[in-house]
Amino acid sequence: MLLAGVDIGGTFTDVVLLDTETGTVVTAKVLSTPDDLVRGVVEGVLSACETAGRAPGDVDSILHGTTVITNALIERRGRPTALLTNTGFRDVAEMGTEIRYDVFDLHLRTPEPLTPRNRRLGIGGRLLADGTELTPVDEAEIARKAREAVDAGAEAIAVSLLHSYANGAHEETVSEVVRRELGTDFPVTTSHDVAPEIGEFERTSTVSANAYVMPLASDYLGRLAGELAATGLTPEPHIMTSNGGFVDVPEACRRPVALVESGPAGGAIAAGYLANLSEVDNVLSFDMGGTTAKLCFLQERRPRMAYTFEAARLERFKPGSGLPLSITVLEMIEIGAGGGSIAHVDAMGLLAVGPQSAGAQPGPACYGRGGEEPTVTDADVFTGLIGADAKLGGHLSLDRELSRAAIDRLASEVGGDLDAARTAEGILNQVIESMAQAARLHAAERNIDLRAFDMVAFGGAGPTHAYFLAKRLGVPRVHFPAGAGVLSAYGFTVAESRVDLVRTSTGQLSTLDWERQRQVLAELREEAESRLSRLATGLGPHEQVIELVADMKLRGQGFVLNVPVSLSAVADGDSERVRASFGETYAAAYGVAAPDGEIELVSWRLTLRTRSKSNGAQHGWEVRLDEAAPNRTRRVTMPSFDMDGEIPVVRRDDLPDGDGMAGPLLVEDQNTSIVVGPDATVARRSSGDLVMTIRS
Known part of the structure; x- marks a missing residue:
């Protein structure tokens, strides 16, 4: 089978063609088209087909990751x-949890609800906490409120x-x-x-976001x-979701909020796939x-999962x-x-980088x-x-003098004794430190020792900055996969099919009705199998894997722990084994043993995923590098990392x-440049992968 993985970035659209029978991988990189993202996808896939010598009709599956949804939430470009x-609960969307995310900020900002107050309408009817009806809904009232909503825009x-x-x-x-x-x-x-779990504010926020982006996603x-089919690419695209699985187009249009981390997921999946091959x-x-x-931290070769996500944070x-x-x-x-992040002088008169980006249009000055x-x-x-002689994406030339002119202007704004060279180094040091700070914080919160991790660096700018980041973090080894510049798109082609479902089903562990819980889980499994059956991606024979997590807490606590639970414990109704799993999770999270007390079940989370029976295959990348004179050198000015002078280029x-x-x-490399420190x-x-070892 011929699989096409397509990843739209802020600057480039990356395409990978994987022939699962021969293991051959062919790539294409074209400039993204912000005015019409579909055009860039079509151009990229056709370019890859031409490079591979294949007709568009040879493509059997198109696997796509997109940032359309997350960008719409960040930029507030959804539909009214x-x-x-x-009735009486329309302000939940604005009241939130009433928890201040920064208790010392007197000018704290909170995100505006996606539904303004004049478009939040109350209707009669009420259910009790166990789902039994207290008061029925009034269909005539619902019809009136629907018209009021439309009249409000x-x-x-x-x-x-x-x-x-x-x-x-x-x-x-109501629907x-x-x-x-x-x-x-x-x-x-x-x-x-969209979110069948307890938590009124979070559930309301999720469904509001889903409605907000539904028209955009459908369009x-x-x-x-339609445009892929018009060019002979007839398979309906499968869209990557935030959990690393896929959905078909109708499901993606129905629950587009599940696509918010669609694009970035591919890279983490590819890193896990390569980690498995490298053991x-x-x-x-x-x-x-x-x-x-x-x-993304991967432990035992699998990414960590989270069950909540904050979009469009006001404070990163x-x-x-958010x-x-x-x-x-x-x-x-x-x-x-990223590579297109703009350096500027902030309100304090200091050098700052990002988060604003030059994107693909107009792009960095050197373009x-x-x-x-x-x-x-x-x-x-x-x-x-x-190098100024590099060809980004195989066709975009760079102009060092335009870079110099732009950095010179910034240096004059910063003032002091900064020249262009020190300003350029300052830009890089600042962006490296911001990434290192975020990684350290995340690792500390999860009790992760970075010295025990290898780094897999990819993306157009990843290999260029990986050495500097690894040095700051104390990571001893960095892997540079073949095709590092397009690895997220490659991740789509090697991803497992996966479905994640959740269902709230409350009870005290000591008196839990296990028969009822088994019925809930049976319904979840039936739904998961139905969804998974529609999502075969053509990666050869697979077996199904079921994973189960229970949201649990001590009685009286307001926050839950995600506790892995074995299927056999549920089948046996073994509350003591589940209690032991809760204790292990509690100790890992808080560093102390769980206190005695009643444990409550809140929700079940069931994952059904495929796993390749071949445990993955090594693929051969067709890499086309520009011809270059041997034994070249290039002057590098990064004295803070002991790199200041002529350095060999291979x-x-x-x-x-x-x-x-x-x-x-x-x-x-084909789509990137790799820096190896002194x-x-x-x-x-x-x-074909490169491994850099940094001496401690």
Whole structure:
């Protein structure tokens, strides 16, 4: 089978074609088209097909990751949305949890709800906490409120009623009446369908976000499928979700909020796939592209998972400052630090980098496309980390003098005795430290020893900055996969199919009705198998794996722990084994034994995923490097890392097998440049991957 993985970045759109029968991988990198993202996808896939000598009709599956949804939430570019909720509860969306994310900030900002107050409408009807009906809903009232919402400008409606996680009947009635009144194509979504779990504010926030982006998702994905088919690419795309699985286009249009981390997930999955091939247990995935840098910790070769996500944070490192979404995501750290991040003087008169990005249009100054503000890529070019003779994406030339001019202007704004060289180095040091600070904080919160991790560096800018980041973090080894510049797109082609479901089912562990719990889990498994059956991605024979997590807490606590639970413990109704699992999770989280007390079950989380029976395969990358004169050198000015002078430059293919070469060294790859520091060596493995070892 021929699989096409497509990843849209802020600067480039990356495409990988994987022939699963031969193991051959062919890549393409084209400039992203912000004015029409679909055009860039089509151009990229057709370019890859041409390079591979294959017809568009040969492609059997198209696997796509997108940042359309998360960008719409960050930039508030969704459609005007209304919320229908219980009478007297419309302000839940604004009141939130009433927890201040920074108790010392007298000017604390909170995110504006996606549904303004004039479009939050109350309706009668009420369910009790166990899902039994207290008061029925009034269909005539619902129809009136639906019309009021449209008259107030709503183009989509979210429905969130009390206790709908226990019984979705009232929300279903509201949805049916709204569609009957406004038309079957009118976007309406219910909280029990999107986030069927306890937590009124979080559930309301999630369904509001889902409604807010539904029209956008339907338009983008509909046009994508149509234009791909028009060029002979007939398979319907499968879209990567935030949990690292896939959904088809109808499901993606129904629950687009599940796509918020769609794009970044591919890189972490690829890092785990390569870690398995290299037999490395603990990996720090480092993906730095044109707009952002993403880091993900993988333990036992699998990414950590999280069950809540905050979109559009007002304060990047402060949980609670964004829109809470009850979705399953790969736990990642995202920093506004990419090759296109703009360096500027902040309000304090100090040098700052990002989060604003030059993107693909106009791009960094060195692209020669009209950009005048200095970026991280301009600093890379000016300091010599990237050669001015490099061809980004195989076709985009760089101009060092344009980088110099942009950095000179910034140096004059900063003032003092900074010249262009010191300013460029300052830009790089600042962006490296911001990434290191985020990684250290995340590791400390999760009791992770970074010295026990290998780094896998990829993305267009990742290999260029990996040495500097690894030095700051104390990471001893860095892996540079073949095709590092397009690895996120590759991750889509090797990802497992996966479904994550959640259902609230409360009870005290000591008196738990295990028969009822087994029935709940049987229903979840049946739904998961139904969804998974539609998502075969053509990666050969697979077996199914079921994983179970229980949200549990001590009685009286307000926060839950995610406790792994064995299927056999549920089958046996063994409360003591579940209690022991809770104790282990509690001790790992807090460093002390769990106190005696009643343990409560809140929700079940069931994961059904595929696992390759072949445990993965080594793929052969067709890499086309520009011809270059042997034994070249390039001047590099990074004195803070003992790199100040002429440094040898070699092509990736010219590195010898075995012991490798000692730094300082610059290695030119197809879509990136690899920096090897003076206290490091780099060796090529039989797989074609490079491994850099940093001496402690």
